[in-house]
Amino acid sequence: MALTNAELKMLKSLRTGRGSAERRLFLAEGVRLLEESIRFRVRPQAVYVATNRLGERGVALAQRLKRARIEVTTVPSTQMDAVCDTEASQGILAVFNRPDTSLEQLGRTPPRTVLICDGISDPGNLGTLLRSALAFGFTLIALCGETAEAYAPKVVRSSAGAIFGLSIATVTTTQMIDWMHGHGYKLMAADQRGEPLATVAATIRRTQHLALAVGSEARGLSPEIARAAAHRIRVAHDSTVESLNAAVAGSILMKECYDLCHTKSS
């Protein structure tokens, strides 16, 4: 049951951010990611397996998907390898609808904490930030500027499945700033020359709607976000190193906000 050339071409096109954006679909590869999609109750459009590549856990997963009446197509392992982004494919791959979120939709129930990726260009960093965002309750993610494509395979993989549990909006910086303004968000922007987060702890605790922006790995914040920020905050650390990895810095700031929002004020 080999795929036709047209089907193969369509699947391969989803490996690029552009192809994924144009077709409103994205790929997720491997057993763990698909197990996570089930946990988040996100239903794939189609699943492909290379039977001889499936381990025990992969076979069980394929059966579970079939029982849920999801179409599982068996393909030759050469075709699986041609589509997969990872070097050692686990023999299972799924196509999902892209659940891109619009800010209009979000206006109805604006979440307490929002993460703005203001030019995170490395897909691994973006995926890692998504994983941390879900862990620390930042359930809405806005991607602005030169940020990597949300649903590129490397982002999906680095998110370790968190991408299935988040609302992700790709927007212009101006749209995002207007939206935050309209919904009463207080914007904190990560900046290594800013004040330590601890100095604005009381403000964070009191804030009903908090947005945290993390800037580009190479260039930092965009001028628009820097200007719109109520406070520029940094992770306190030794001056021996200039800065932290962007995903680490963003994760630490989200963690500190999470702790402040979840503990009683002292």
Add this chain to the structure above:
Amino acid sequence: MALTNAELKMLKSLRTGRGSAERRLFLAEGVRLLEESIRFRVRPQAVYVATNRLGERGVALAQRLKRARIEVTTVPSTQMDAVCDTEASQGILAVFNRPDTSLEQLGRTPPRTVLICDGISDPGNLGTLLRSALAFGFTLIALCGETAEAYAPKVVRSSAGAIFGLSIATVTTTQMIDWMHGHGYKLMAADQRGEPLATVAATIRRTQHLALAVGSEARGLSPEIARAAAHRIRVAHDSTVESLNAAVAGSILMKECYDLCHTKSS
């Protein structure tokens, strides 16, 4: 002034962890990394430049190195590309002696905080952990188990130069446990089923010699480290996600230890 085939082969061999370990040398590519090496006063053995690739900052760097009487060899850009690990080389590359540290050397002045990488197999994660370690005062790093090679190009790059400021020892798990025991270290091991770090805050504040172990991305802690740990600690987060990225989790725990060791007890 093209390199001979033998020289080219030698440089290429340093791109692999094994080649680097055998020759006791490592590569660092690009302007920022070499600027960092100067800041940490680490002198390269040799520097290679492809003049037509150098930007303004690269030219200034090459002149600065020459003034410091470091040999700077001009090579054709094709040879530079053949050696460089990055896709877009900045036209400058240096070879350094590997400053591998032995535990015997460290016994003389055991640092207050030590990071143990207990099977961190992804070079990007290892480099990111090194960068955070230096930022949070974990100046000694022990690499155990299946941890990636410390001086592989991707580790050096992800460390953003922090690798020049750290003592790094590649040791067996048993050697590390014996060494910690002999020097009175208290071992805390990252474990998502452990207790939140806050519950052992008082212990961390009091501890004179603290070691933090971070386990493998896929398998977690090794049985030896898990058994040797005084406490297993975790980053508190929503149960929506199973775990954080290993470099993020390790960085957050180091940050929390850093804060505890640098603030007065409440």
